[in-house]
Structure formats: structure tokens, C-alpha cells
Amino acid sequence: MSAAPFDLSGRVALVTGAGSVGDGWGNGKATAVLLARHGAAVFGLDLNEAALADTGAVLADEGIADRWAARRCDMTDGADVAAAVAACVARFGRIDILVNNVGGSAPGDPVTMDETLWQAQIDLNLTTAFLACKYVLPVMTAQFDAAGRGGAIVNIGSIGGMTYQVGGRVSAGYAAAKAGLVAFGRSTAIAFVRQGIRVNTVVPGVMYTPLVEHRLVRQLGADDAARLIADRHASVPMGRMGDAWDVANAALFLASDAAGYITATELVVDGGMTAARPG
Template structure:
């Protein structure tokens, strides 16, 4: 079940800044590699990507990485070209980059808005721009999985209008493109994480915990979830694996929400 033997997966944002814990991109890369995929990754910081590469190779997987600016057309094209030159195809594309900056329309500076749109949304367009023509020429087609957020589905309790807008746009970008490519053997779907425990979450606790009480901050996030706990990067990775595998071959243009029930709840988030 859910085997990806011999399939080539191009993943953006797979870097890992430390050896402890797992970020979403790194966990996705590891999970796909465990199921037989050949990983080719692009990341803003090469050292972070190489850390993930080493962890995958230590478990017997195959992974190559290169430095990539996903907001720059030439850099993204170079990533795609390098992957095809090495492996001859791209079977799976995972867009995982993203960043949230606080602010409402009245307070957010224009340059911050533009940066958010470029990183969170334009990056998805650029990889799709170069990868979709490759996938539609392949007899086996391909699968694209874009990582959004529940912030694109509902207000999650803090002003981050650019992040919310771009993550919502990713969902509709995926839906529209999925319909366009539905008869070309190319599927596009979105995974939509809720509150997920990652090393970045712990870093947020260090920065924002009231009175410096990190444990209380983490408990507050757990309590916001109907299941009373945050998910982790492996929950997102498992969902991504399903959408990448042949077992989901009749699923396209959909969102798979991984949130412990938040978006089905009327409670505070």
C-alpha cells in the first residue's frame, strides 16, 4: 500500500534547521523516501536541505538537493531542469514553502504584502509553470500536492491577512488547475494543516510565550484543538503520501484537512 518505488518527487521547502524534531517539509521528504520515492529538493538555505538529505540517506533513501529561491523564475527553472537532467522525469511535486507575517491591511507595509504573495503563492505558480508541461507529456502523468493552511479557510485568531489570503489562493489555484489538467493524467490536491507541532512552533513559544512560560503556551495551542492536541509533521506527511500514491488516483482538486477538528468546530482557535 502507498508505495512510490522509483517515482521522482520534487519537493520545495524540505530544509531542517536542526537535528532534533521534524518540520513539515523534511517529514514529507522522509516519508516519501521511506515509501521508495527518489527525492530531489530545493530549499532557500542549502545547509538546511543537506541536513534533511543526510537524514534520508542514513535510512537508505535517495535524495539530492540544491539551493533554490522559489520566488525567482530562473532559480526554479534551474531546480526543475536539474531534477530532469538527473532522473529524466518528475512524478510528484510538493510545494511546501510558506511564511506568516502579522498585520491587517491598514498596518501591513506594502513590501511585506508583496513578500508574502511572492513566497507563499507565486512559488506555487512558478513550480507549476515549469513542472506541469513535463508531467502532461509523461505516460504516467503526475501528482501535485500543495501545502496550504487552515488560515486559508477561516480566521484563526490573529491578524495575518497576507498569509490567510495567499493560503486561500493556493486552494483555489489547485482546484482550477486540477480541472484544467484532469484529462491529462495530472492530479492536483491540497493538504491543509491546522496547528502542527514542529521545531518552528517551539521557536514561536520562545518568542511569544507570556511570561516566558513555554509549556503554558504549548498547552494553550493544544487546548485550541477539539482533539486536545496539536498534530505533528508526520500527520501532514502521511496525508501527502496518500495524495501522491496511486491509491488516490481518482482524487483531484480536493483539500485534505489535517487539523484535529478545528475547522469543523465553532470554538475559539
């Protein structure tokens, strides 16, 4: 291993959901910025062009705008994903790191969810990763055949895939999709292990990202949202929610040479939450 295992100079990272729903730091935005700060050229994808522009502006402020390019992409649309992967290769020449970050939860159990919402949850949280891998893996395997270096894929899961509810509500579609993402990551890792490609999943707990206030304030109103945010902090053994940088740091580690012997597994980033649960 090199003396600077987190140095990503010369690497190219494709990050999905590289914007954020509100002001501040979502997991994909923080991961994109952190990878660029460590030397990677980052190609950001998101549905929301203004959010991508915000991420790019951070890197421009830091004087590393040359490490950033972006494109609007609906990660649930295979043709759009194929075109975005081709655009990344056209711009930066290769793909060494893929971060499958797109996702989001909707509440509901099998009775309260309609079929459309169920399918949308599976599409958003699982099919997006499948589509990205479908088009990125051939790029990585070609790199391995040519130069002996494949790549690293990092999925962003959720403890919602390990527990029946998070924050007091059931999200059956999200839980199924995020559990599926772990299985998808493990099986893909073994399928490509001899081609120099590692696949792992970061499993965040309750994180304080802009999504929390953006969605909760809309769903609950400001007073109830403030109480719920306090309850979310209190629900974690460490006494506080994590944030997007906790997720980004884990993604950086798994993407880097420091994790060179780590594949087909998960890194739980939850302040002790899953271990502290009964059962």
C-alpha cells in the first residue's frame, strides 16, 4: 500500500445524487467534495441541475473546479444512465470509483402503500445501483484487462434495511430495497472479484442531512419537526445524529487503497444504533 492510501490523484469518481435536496450537505454532495479534495476528478450525476451547480460551486471556491464535471441524469432510466457513463468516460477517460448514493425513503406498509409507490421505492433505492453498475462495470473491467487496475464501488445503504422501522415509522419498500442493495453489492463483489473490482456498502444510521428538515418540516410542521429532530438525536447511543461527513468519510475509506483487502461487506455508520437495539 502507498504511504498516502487516501490519495486519489489520477482517479476518476462517478457519484450519483451528487447534489442535495436543501442547503447544506447531503451524503452525495459531501462524498463528491471529499473525493475531489483527495485528488479525484469527480463526475456528478443528479436529477437536479441547480443542486449539481451548488456542489460544483464548492469546488470552484476551493480552487479545484478542474476536478469537477456534472450532468443531469435520471438514475432510474437505463438509457440516461448509459449516456451519463459514456459522458464521464469522454470527459475524464476512465472510471475508478462509483458511488451509488441516489435514494430516499417513503413511509408505508404493504397495505398502506400502493403498487406505484412500492415500485418507485425499489427503482429509486435499488434499480439505480443496478443500472450504474451495469454500465460502469464494463469500463472498470476493460481498465483491469489493459492495466491491471479495476475499481471500487461504494453503495450507500441504510440501517432501514436492517431494522423494521427507523424513527418510529415503517418504510417497507425502502427497507426491502436497502436490504436488497446489500445483497446486490455482495453478489456483484464476488462476480467481479478477480477483475480487480471491490464492492462494499456504507450503512448509515439516522443522519442529520438537509433531507431531514426538508421532508420533516413539510410533513410535520416546524414545531413537531423540531421535537422529532430532538428525538432523533436522543435515539442514538452517541446522543446525536451523524451527518453527511460521517458517510463521506466511510465512502472515501472504502473507495481508497486503504480498503484494498475489503470487499463484499458493509461498513455501518450509526453511532451504535443497530447494536443497541433489542433483538
